[in-house]
Amino acid sequence: MKEQILTNARLILRDDVVTGxxxxxxxEIAEISQGISQQPQADNLDGEYLMPxxxxxxxDNQEKYFTPxxxxxxPAHMAMATHDAQLITAGITTSFNSxxxxxxxxxxxxxxxxxxxxxxxxxxxxxxxxRANHLLHLRCEVSYPGLMELFERYxxxxxxxxxxxxxxxxxxxxxxxxxxxxxxxxxxIKYGLSDDQMDDFIALQQANSAQYADPFRRRICxxxxxxxxxxxxxxxxxxxHAQESAELGMQVAEFPTxxxxxxxxxELGLKVLMGAPNIVRGGSHSGNIAAKDLARAGVLDILSSxxxxxxxxxxxxxxxxxxxxxxxxxxxxxxxxxxxxxxANLQDRGVLEVGRRADLVQVNSHSVMPLVERVWCKxxxxx
Numbered sequence: 001m002k003e004q005i006l007t008n009a010r011l012i013l014r015d016d017v018v019t020g021x022x023x024x025x026x027x028e029i030a031e032i033s034q035g036i037s038q039q040p041q042a043d044n045l046d047g048e049y050l051m052p053x054x055x056x057x058x059x060d061n062q063e064k065y066f067t068p069x070x071x072x073x074x075p076a077h078m079a080m081a082t083h084d085a086q087l088i089t090a091g092i093t094t095s096f097n098s099x100x101x102x103x104x105x106x107x108x109x110x111x112x113x114x115x116x117x118x119x120x121x122x123x124x125x126x127x128x129x130x131r132a133n134h135l136l137h138l139r140c141e142v143s144y145p146g147l148m149e150l151f152e153r154y155x156x157x158x159x160x161x162x163x164x165x166x167x168x169x170x171x172x173x174x175x176x177x178x179x180x181x182x183x184x185x186x187x188x189i190k191y192g193l194s195d196d197q198m199d200d201f202i203a204l205q206q207a208n209s210a211q212y213a214d215p216f217r218r219r220i221c222x223x224x225x226x227x228x229x230x231x232x233x234x235x236x237x238x239x240x241h242a243q244e245s246a247e248l249g250m251q252v253a254e255f256p257t258x259x260x261x262x263x264x265x266x267e268l269g270l271k272v273l274m275g276a277p278n279i280v281r282g283g284s285h286s287g288n289i290a291a292k293d294l295a296r297a298g299v300l301d302i303l304s305s306x307x308x309x310x311x312x313x314x315x316x317x318x319x320x321x322x323x324x325x326x327x328x329x330x331x332x333x334x335x336x337x338x339x340x341x342x343x344a345n346l347q348d349r350g351v352l353e354v355g356r357r358a359d360l361v362q363v364n365s366h367s368v369m370p371l372v373e374r375v376w377c378k379x380x381x382x383x
Contacts, residue, residue, distance in 0.1 A: 003030075004379065005042035009050035009362070012333045014351050022050060024358040027379040032354060045362060049370075052337040052350050053093025053359030053377065054312050057162060057232075057273060058137060058254060058304040060098050061086065066117050073113075076120035077129065084130045088383045090309035091361035091372040094341070094349060096137035096162050097121050101151055102144025114150070122159055131382040133359075135344075137162040139234075142216040143169045143209035155223060162344050163224050164254055165217045166234035169209035170202050173235035174257060174288075221248040230344045232273070236261040242268055252302065252343050257288040259297065266299035271343045273302040276315035276336075280308075291315075295325040302343060303335045310372075312336050313363060317370045 007021040011032065021042065023031035065079035087095050099118055118136065125134050136159040140147055154160065167173055175183045180202070188198050224231045232252035233245035242264035245253060253265035254273045262272050274291035275284075283290040294300040300319070305312040313336070319325065320332035327335075341350030349357040358379035364371045375383040 005039060006050060006360075006362075007037040007039055007042040007044055008047060009045035010047060011352055012049055012051040012330060014334065014338060014353070015330050017049075017329055019047070022352065022360075024360075024376070024379045027358055029352060029354050029356050029358050032352060048373065049363040049365060050352070051091075051333050051361050051363060052352055052356075053361055053375065054091045054336045055094040055340040055344070055346070055350055056087070056092045056305055056309070056312065056336075057096045057252070057302065057340045057344060058098050058164070058306060059087075059095060059309065060100070061305070061307060061309055062097050062117065062121070063113075066113055066120075073116075076116055077124060080120045080124045080134075081129060084124070084132055084134070087309050088131045088375055088377075089372060090305070091313050091363070091375055092132055092305070092309055093359040093361070093375065093377045093382075094133045094135065094346065096135050096344065098137040098139050098164075100139045100141065101154070102141035102147045118154060118157070122157060125159060131377055133377065134159070135162070136160045137164065140165050140216070140220055141168065142213040142220070143167050143172075143205060145208060145212060147212070147216055148219070151220060151223075155227070155229075160229060161346070162230050162232060162252075163220060164232035164234050164252075165220055167209055167213045167217075168235075169205040169213070171206060172209055172213070173237055173241065176237055218248065221250070225249055228345070233265075233270070236265060239264045242270070245270060254304075255288075259289050259293060262289065262294050262299050263297060266301065271301040271339060272299050273304055273340075273343075274300060275306040276303045276311035277306055277308050279303065279315035279318050280311045292319075292322065292325075295319050295322065295327055298326060300327075300335065302340045304340075313361070313370055313372060317363075317365065 004024040011018050011020050018034050020034040021037045062083040065082045124130050142165050170180045170183045171177050231250045232254045233250050234254045236242050237257045242261050246268035252273050253270040256262040266272050278284050278291040303315050316332045316336045319327045320329040338350040349359050360376040362374040364373050
């Protein structure tokens with residue numbers, strides 16, 4: 001691969017932002033130097049930011065392209081290509097596509113489309129169709145009776161690098177007992193249930209959780225430890241939840257719902273992941289703890305775009321510009337680069353350092369919001 005020289009960039013390093021030059025050779029970062037350069041053969045960035053490619057640990061963005069409308073199945077490779085294009089233009093060069101193993105309503109669309117979606121992700125990556133590096137994140141609904149059959153079917157896939165365990169039953173994590181009236185209202189409308197049908201629905205979900213959640217959670221963690229796959233909790237709400245996640249050897253705490261759970265998770269060594277849309281919107285759409293409050297407390301470790309890819313770079317710069325936290329730009333950018341890469345055991349990316357993958361994003365911050373100008377993946381210009 002031809003050598004590329006990117007000069008007069010504001011390089012966002014792990015702990016600092018400096019003006020300098022970065023050289024790409026054979027898909028890797030070959031040299032980094034500081035200072036203004038006048039090299040005529042170099043690509044002059046004129047003071048724009050150059051940062052590592054964004055690492056996304058939890059996005060289900062692909063689902064809307066596989067099923068753009070109810071009962072509409074879109075051709076798999078076209079769906080995947082459209083999803084990939086949106087991620088690349090948002091600066092995301094590594095994506096953990098989160099696929100739901102199980103759902104709260106049994107044989108839902110998510111379950112029906114699961115195999116086709118996973119096969120499309122694997123095949124598109126194998127044949128080089130994708131511009132970003134696409135991996136798999138298995139989201140395990142532990143109160144789903146058929147979970148272990150699905151888990152055992154997919155856990156052996158090479159692209160599986162992250163597994164999360166979640167329980168969306170009423171009375172659990174996201175829906176503690178005091179929130180069951182909200183749970184009731186939401187799902188009655190979503191599924192068109194009567195009062196009596198909703199009573200039965202709640203009773204079934206609670207019974208499934210009581211029977212399956214704990215043994216499934218523990219077995220999944222055992223398998224992931226044996227395979228060296230990172231594990232994430234989901235929607236932890238209490239100190240006890242955080243302690244259980246730590247005892248089970250989890251590395252990431254996805255979307256804790258309270259400050260108590262987030263602080264405890266952080267102190268116990270789990271990387272606290274929150275949604276970038278939470279930062280952009282100024283709070284949680286479901287009424288849980290705001291990500292900006294975790295930044296103020298110094299316990300925000302990772303941001304995920306979740307359902308809105310372009311929120312990721314925007315949120316990192318917003319965190320850096322907040323006046324009431326200790327996140328400078330270098331630390332804020334780690335939320336979307338180094339920290340998620342390290343949490344998922346990817347040691348070859350996420351930082352501008354010699355020898356790392358040349359996954360790079362050029363960002364123009366001179367406008368009203370940071371804009372992704374160009375993107376490289378393994379040294380190849382992909383946007």
